[in-house]
Amino acid sequence: DGGITQSPKYLFRKEGQNVTLSCEQNLNHDAMYWYRQDPGQGLRLIYYSQIVNDFQKGDIAEGYSVSREKKESFPLTVTSAQKNPTAFYLCASSTPYSPLHFGNGTRLTVT
Amino acid sequence: DAKTTQPTSMDCAEGRAANLPCNHSTISGNEYVYWYRQIHSQGPQYIIHGLKNNETNEMASLIITEDRKSSTLILPHATLRDTAVYYCIVRVEYGNKLVFGAGTILRVKS
Numbered sequence: 001d002g003g004i005t006q007s008p009k010y011l012f013r014k015e016g017q018n019v020t021l022s023c024e025q026n027l028n029h030d031a032m033y034w035y036r037q038d039p040g041q042g043l044r045l046i047y048y049s050q051i052v053n054d055f056q057k058g059d060i061a062e063g064y065s066v067s068r069e070k071k072e073s074f075p076l077t078v079t080s081a082q083k084n085p086t087a088f089y090l091c092a093s094s095t096p097y098s099p100l101h102f103g104n105g106t107r108l109t110v111t
Numbered sequence: 112d113a114k115t116t117q118p119t120s121m122d123c124a125e126g127r128a129a130n131l132p133c134n135h136s137t138i139s140g141n142e143y144v145y146w147y148r149q150i151h152s153q154g155p156q157y158i159i160h161g162l163k164n165n166e167t168n169e170m171a172s173l174i175i176t177e178d179r180k181s182s183t184l185i186l187p188h189a190t191l192r193d194t195a196v197y198y199c200i201v202r203v204e205y206g207n208k209l210v211f212g213a214g215t216i217l218r219v220k221s
Contacts, residue, residue, distance in 0.1 A: 105152070
């Protein structure tokens with residue numbers, strides 16, 4: 001079945017550590033996205049990539065970094081510079097003509 | 112992308128139609144209306160989208176007013192499994208940024 005896989009589902013880290021969240025898709029979509037969701041709120045765009053080796057900052061990119069070396073993969077690194085990293089992180093992909101398909105998210109807790 | 116306004120929450124009786132409104136008064140001519148829903152701790156699920164005409168699929172119907180400033184998502188026979196947060200979003204057809212508001216919490220009750 002085609003889809004988006006985010007792993008792990010739950011992730012725990014100590015403050016000051018960088019952590020990388022995985023996102024893999026087998027839908028052959030060109031565009032991929034990372035969103036952050038805080039409790040009771042909507043999704044906010046962190047980074048997006050329309051094509052391999054290219055990506056753009058979203059609305060809340062500070063403290064995050066991404067790479068897009070392969071079409072299927074768009075990992076997100078939450079750096080120690082991100083002041084409030086605890087959140088639910090969602091990855092999505094699309095073509096220009098299709099709705100976004102979302103993964104089931106990674107819940108990151110930093111203590 | 113244009114902003115949308117939705118009620119914070121709504122209740123619906125099981126088996127009845129759920130009508131979820133959305134205002135998007137600043138929508139541009141090339142922006143589509145999209146609806147997604149999110150069940151707790153899962154990724155949002157696409158429901159339906161439209162530009163001008165009303166749309167229907169196996170999940171729902173979308174009614175867009177003639178001036179395109181508002182729309183209504185209709186779940187014809189709501190079930191308990193339809194309890195979720197519903198997001199109304201406007202997006203340029205080939206646009207890459209979806210701006211999500213807080214959405215409407217729909218509670219379907221037996």
